[in-house]
Amino acid sequence: MNEMALVLIVIGLIVAVCLSKRRVRRPEPLKRLYPGVINKAEWMASDETVHNVEADYLAVQRWLIEAALCDYMTFLRDLSRNFSGDALREHEKTVKLHMRKRGPRLIGVVRAHHQVQVRRFSDDGQTCYVLDHQTERRMATYDYWTKRRLHTQDLGAGVYVYRMLFDRGLQRWKIDQFIQQLPTGWDALSVSNAPIRLTDELPIAAGRDI
Numbered sequence: 001m002n003e004m005a006l007v008l009i010v011i012g013l014i015v016a017v018c019l020s021k022r023r024v025r026r027p028e029p030l031k032r033l034y035p036g037v038i039n040k041a042e043w044m045a046s047d048e049t050v051h052n053v054e055a056d057y058l059a060v061q062r063w064l065i066e067a068a069l070c071d072y073m074t075f076l077r078d079l080s081r082n083f084s085g086d087a088l089r090e091h092e093k094t095v096k097l098h099m100r101k102r103g104p105r106l107i108g109v110v111r112a113h114h115q116v117q118v119r120r121f122s123d124d125g126q127t128c129y130v131l132d133h134q135t136e137r138r139m140a141t142y143d144y145w146t147k148r149r150l151h152t153q154d155l156g157a158g159v160y161v162y163r164m165l166f167d168r169g170l171q172r173w174k175i176d177q178f179i180q181q182l183p184t185g186w187d188a189l190s191v192s193n194a195p196i197r198l199t200d201e202l203p204i205a206a207g208r209d210i
Helices: 003-023 047-068 072-082 085-100
Strands: 031-033 042-044 106-119 127-143 149-167 172-181
Touching: 047 072, 047 106, 047 127, 047 149, 047 172, 072 085, 072 172, 085 149, 085 172, 106 149
Parallel strands: none
Antiparallel strands: 031 042, 106 127, 127 149, 149 172
C-alpha cells in the first residue's frame, strides 16, 4: 500500500469521526422560566430541542398505529426504539398477555388529532413532559388475523401527559412513562403558561370528588 493510499484512509477516518461527533447531541444551556417563584419555576430548552421532542413524540404515535396492525413479533422488535422505562415494560406486558390469550384476538387502534405542548425539562435536559391535547379520538377494533375492522368507538377529547426521555445512543426522544389524563375541562391550549406541579401523591380530594 503506497503513501497516498494511507493518507486517504487517514483523511477518511478523520472525516467519519467528525461527522459522527456532529450527530451526537451535546448538553445545551437551559433557560429558567419564572425563577424563584414557588410552584411555577421550570426549566425550558431551546426551540430546536422542543421541536425535536414534538416531532419524536408524534412519530411514536404514528408508529403505534402502523405497528399495531402488524404481527406481535414485529411490534415487540421495534418497541424499544420508541419507548423506554415504565412505558416499555407496560407495552411488553400487554403484548405478551395477548399472545397467551385463548380465543379471538382483537387489536385496538386509537387515532386522534394531536396538539402538543412540551414543558418542564429536567435540569440536565434529558427528560421533559408532553401535554397532548387530543381531539376526535376514536378507537377502532380489528381482528388480529384478518385485519378487518369490527367496530369503531368515539372516545371524545382529552389531554394526556407523558414523560419523555432522551436516548443518547439513538439520539432521539422516547416515551418513558404515561403520567395521567388531565381532568375534564382542562384546556391545555388556553392555559399554556399555567404552572405544572409534579407530585408523587394525589390530594385528598381529587378528580370528580373536587
